[in-house]
Amino acid sequence: MSCRVCMGNWLLSWNPENAPWKPPRIGTSCRNGLSRIYGSGYGAAFGKLLQPQALQLEIREDAPGTSYGIRTAPIPGPRLAETGRFILAAKADMAPERLAMELPEKIKVGSSAxxxxxxxxNLRGIPVIPARTHPEEIPYHAGFTYFGLDPNHEFWRQIQETSALAFHISGDLPGLELEMWVINHEKD
Incomplete structure (x- = not known):
């Protein structure tokens, strides 16, 4: 079997919409008819592979002295706030284990409103839960610790309405760097 046929079989079997699909029997004289056999399956499968699964949100720091260290992350579109999985990546000048314990105690997450x-x-806001592993949908950055946001919290509806996350960190976490990611779980 040619390499193109193997690749085509793999791509089509990978696409969940074609899960029960069985590869056709192909003779050696059928090398040029692959598009006829596989149809648009190639394009759909490659489209799924190339579609970004995660989007990094821009974290904006308010002007010094205006909002007391509040940072915001606009969410592009209300559907993403409803269907996405939100991941906060953090790095500081401390051991990752210590950051995983301290950041959830020092951060407040809510809507911009x-x-x-x-x-x-002095309310807790949306819980920030340390992730056990690096989420595979987002790029790995050495030294970062990953946290999930709880979308079942009562304040999450306000985030859906405003399409923006807001953060406040009390206390000092030296050298703190934050990245906000949303993993798109919406079905096409």
């Missing part, structure tokens, strides 16, 4: 109220009233 309610973050100042969370800080003022």
């Amino acid at each position: 309610n973050i100042t109220d969370l800080v003022r009233r």
